[in-house]
Amino acid sequence: xxxxxxxxxxxxxxxxxxxxxxxxxxxxxxxxxxxxxxxxxxxxxxxxxxxxxxxxxxxxxxxxxxxxxxxxxxxxxxxxxxxxxxxxxxxxxxxxxxxxxxxxxxxxxxxxxxxxxxxxxxxxxxxxxxxxxxxxxxxxxxxxxxxxxxxxxxxxxxxxxxxxxxxxxxxxxxxxxxxxxxxxxxxxxxx
Amino acid sequence: xxxxxxxxxxxxxxxxxxxxxxxxxxxxxxxxxxxxxxxxxxxxxxxxxxxxxxxxxxxxxxxxxxxxxxxxxxxxxxxxxxxxxxxxxxxxxxxxxxxxxxxxxxxxxxxxxxxxxxxxxxxxxxxxxxxxxxxxxxxxxxxxxxxxxxxxxxxxxxxxxxxxxxxxxxxxxxxxxxxxxxxxxxxxxxxxxxxxxxxxxxxxxxxxxxxxxxxxxxxxxxxxxxxxxxxxxxxxxxxx
Numbered sequence: 001x002x003x004x005x006x007x008x009x010x011x012x013x014x015x016x017x018x019x020x021x022x023x024x025x026x027x028x029x030x031x032x033x034x035x036x037x038x039x040x041x042x043x044x045x046x047x048x049x050x051x052x053x054x055x056x057x058x059x060x061x062x063x064x065x066x067x068x069x070x071x072x073x074x075x076x077x078x079x080x081x082x083x084x085x086x087x088x089x090x091x092x093x094x095x096x097x098x099x100x101x102x103x104x105x106x107x108x109x110x111x112x113x114x115x116x117x118x119x120x121x122x123x124x125x126x127x128x129x130x131x132x133x134x135x136x137x138x139x140x141x142x143x144x145x146x147x148x149x150x151x152x153x154x155x156x157x158x159x160x161x162x163x164x165x166x167x168x169x170x171x172x173x174x175x176x177x178x179x180x181x182x183x184x185x186x187x188x189x190x191x
Numbered sequence: 192x193x194x195x196x197x198x199x200x201x202x203x204x205x206x207x208x209x210x211x212x213x214x215x216x217x218x219x220x221x222x223x224x225x226x227x228x229x230x231x232x233x234x235x236x237x238x239x240x241x242x243x244x245x246x247x248x249x250x251x252x253x254x255x256x257x258x259x260x261x262x263x264x265x266x267x268x269x270x271x272x273x274x275x276x277x278x279x280x281x282x283x284x285x286x287x288x289x290x291x292x293x294x295x296x297x298x299x300x301x302x303x304x305x306x307x308x309x310x311x312x313x314x315x316x317x318x319x320x321x322x323x324x325x326x327x328x329x330x331x332x333x334x335x336x337x338x339x340x341x342x343x344x345x346x347x348x349x350x351x352x353x354x355x356x357x358x359x360x361x362x363x364x365x366x367x368x369x370x371x372x373x374x375x376x377x378x379x380x381x382x383x384x385x386x387x388x389x390x391x392x393x394x395x396x397x398x399x400x401x402x403x404x405x406x407x408x409x410x411x412x413x414x415x416x417x418x419x420x421x422x423x424x425x426x427x428x429x430x431x
Binding site for chain 1: 328332
């Protein structure tokens with residue numbers, strides 16, 4: 001896989017320009033962090049990158065067929081266990097799924113239904129699901145939101161280890177988090 | 192249980208107060224009539240005849256409703272095409288359908304068709320509503336993780352549809368028995384419970400009327416419990 005190139009991406013909603021000829025290169029195997037105020041188009045950019053929204057203009061080059069995503073919301077199947085939520089994206093990797101959940105501090109909660117987990121635990125399950133899915137590009141929208149400082153440190157460490165060699169795009173509001181995590185940081189501004 | 196005993200006591204007291212079995216048979220008289228009916232071969236023949244037809248009509252309505260709702264959820268054109276039919280079936284009085292079906296098909300399979308017509312719109316509309324309420328964000332997640340249709344069914348659609356189907360079935364199960372027996376009462380096919388109710392009316396035999404009504408209530412409840420249990424097991428099996 002080569003660098004992923006977003007070129008002149010534009011998107012408007014109801015006449016409001018959210019992205020205006022935005023260009024960005026995601027270097028292969030590196031972690032890129034996007035920061036910026038609310039409403040500057042970070043999540044829209046992520047959705048366009050994932051193919052969930054269409055750009056009005058512009059193009060994306062070298063986009064892989066598989067992308068691991070941690071959405072802004074957890075998007076878990078609430079009636080299923082933490083393990084089942086991770087396993088569903090890679091059924092053949094049950095042991096890996098267990099190991100990832102354990103490394104994220106959920107070793108005792110593998111068989112708990114997602115509905116009964118706390119907000120922070122659900123977030124970690126959503127992260128584990130993305131890490132278990134074998135994709136060359138990992139996209140995360142505020143993945144560490146809602147985690148306490150100690151847990152955040154452990155989770156960040158695991159994410160960094162497990163995404164080693166993959167291209168990673170992360171969206172955050174936390175500058176410290178960005179400095180700790182990213183190889184390079186991109187600041188987006190509101191129009 | 193205490194509520195049932197209380198209701199029976201109230202009934203018995205009312206029957207003693209009225210003191211006219213033609214107007215209100217007592218629970219003791221009804222129980223006696225029921226026991227004498229159970230001992231006859233024609234009772235079981237009648238129960239079998241009506242149960243088979245009403246259950247068939249319900250199952251036909253259930254599976255057709257679910258299948259067409261899934262297809263209508265997938266293809267908007269089909270939903271629009273089916274809409275006038277569903278609205279018509281829902282609005283036309285049962286009696287009109289009964290007379291039409293009597294003219295077209297005769298009385299023997301009347302209750303199958305009438306039960307089907309009562310069950311189908313309830314199941315179809317609830318299933319369709321459940322599908323439309325599916326969280327788009329979960330479908331986006333499924334798309335990103337390349338989940339197959341079988342997995343989407345297991346992880347997203349089945350949990351989503353479960354409450355809609357439960358509530359639809361508990362309404363439709365009762366409807367199928369009420370409408371099926373009412374149809375038999377009008378069409379009077381031989382060896383049907385509807386015909387037995389009609390005969391009770393002709394002979395002004397209140398104990399008979401009550402006994403058959405108790406049988407219908409028990410069968411309806413038994414079938415409802417059994418079907419909902421099977422459905423629960425089915426859902427658990429799919430989501431395992």
